[in-house]
Amino acid sequence: MKALLKQNIAKHISLLENEIEDFCNLFKQKLIPKKNFLLREGEICKFEGFVTKGLFRVYHIDKNGFEQILYFAIENWWITDIDSFTAETPSQLFIEALEDSEVLIISKKDKEFAYANLPQIEKLFRVMTQKTHVALQRRMIDNLSKTAESRYIEFTEKYPQLLQRLSNIQIAAYLGITNVFLSNIRKKIAVKK
């Protein structure tokens, strides 16, 4: 059950077998059926999660009721609201399962225990946060400089496996456009071919 997690950690840092074992034992499995929430706006995010099955969306609802998707998470991805988690303030985000999902959860307390007792864990999360940050920085530049059409094309190229599991409504909310306009883009692309 935790093989995927161990493998994922090993990709980032090298730990002794017993250290990785100790760390993984701090995680508990949680099943989240489709359309259920791992986190809702207003709650304080007290966990960090690692998805072992299914698909989540992390999104925000603005004051006009529109949804902006910050990211998706499928198997092998980490998931949390890092803002609420670190500052212990009410979250502005929802984390919702778009499929029946399974996630390994570590509590804030246990994570702090790991920081204090397994020095390499500090490195693990530094490295992971760096990578996440780099990815978001690239997305920010793309959003500032590219048209919705090329953002869509790049999305389909970068995440083909996600594409099949998402509705166009979700993809549009990630790209920052309406699903109506996404439909236009898709038509335009289809005609080209």
Place this chain on the structure above:
Amino acid sequence: MKALLKQNIAKHISLLENEIEDFCNLFKQKLIPKKNFLLREGEICKFEGFVTKGLFRVYHIDKNGFEQILYFAIENWWITDIDSFTAETPSQLFIEALEDSEVLIISKKDKEFAYANLPQIEKLFRVMTQKTHVALQRRMIDNLSKTAESRYIEFTEKYPQLLQRLSNIQIAAYLGITNVFLSNIRKKIAVKK
């Protein structure tokens, strides 16, 4: 000269006086006159910097020649291209001084030395990267959900000290709009008052 740096570090973590001293000694001062570059596209970013005087812009030039500003950095801010720095790949960014500036630089090698020998430094950069990431996440949501006008108003409220030191061209490149449209926005706001 390094008082500002020490103070900034102390805000994030608690270190013994000799540890903070050892760490700060790894930094070297660099003077960058206005319009000069700390980093250019194509170079590998081999440093992390802490601004003690002046003002920098970190920006990207897209294939149409337009500039997108990822962030500004004034006194007391950190500055690097974390993507190029961690992956040791050619940077896609420019870091340019907009005023005569002074920056304290730590090399990649010395930073790794610090990670290996001062365990708290790992925490320092984990915490700093988290905070930077949270800020970028909020900016991403704002860019997806808000109009240019409200993004401009919020920028003026959040960074009043920056506002006076930047041209509208720079602010527009940060907001992701043209300076012509920013001019329209400013007029509209002025009329309202």
Place this chain on the structure above:
DNA sequence: TCAAAACATTAAACTAGTTTAATAAATAAA
């Protein structure tokens, strides 16, 4: 298995933001 809900597409009117170009004002350079 049937009704209800969610989804994708299309059209048409609209608006936020761009483009190009011209002009005046401010800053920098010689």
Place this chain on the structure above:
DNA sequence: TTTATTTATTAAACTAGTTTAATGTTTTGA
């Protein structure tokens, strides 16, 4: 001090993306 360069503003035509609404299709759930 004069000239050149950068900056801010305005106008007018344009385009990328939105809004609303209607229609058919697919998925869901009772």
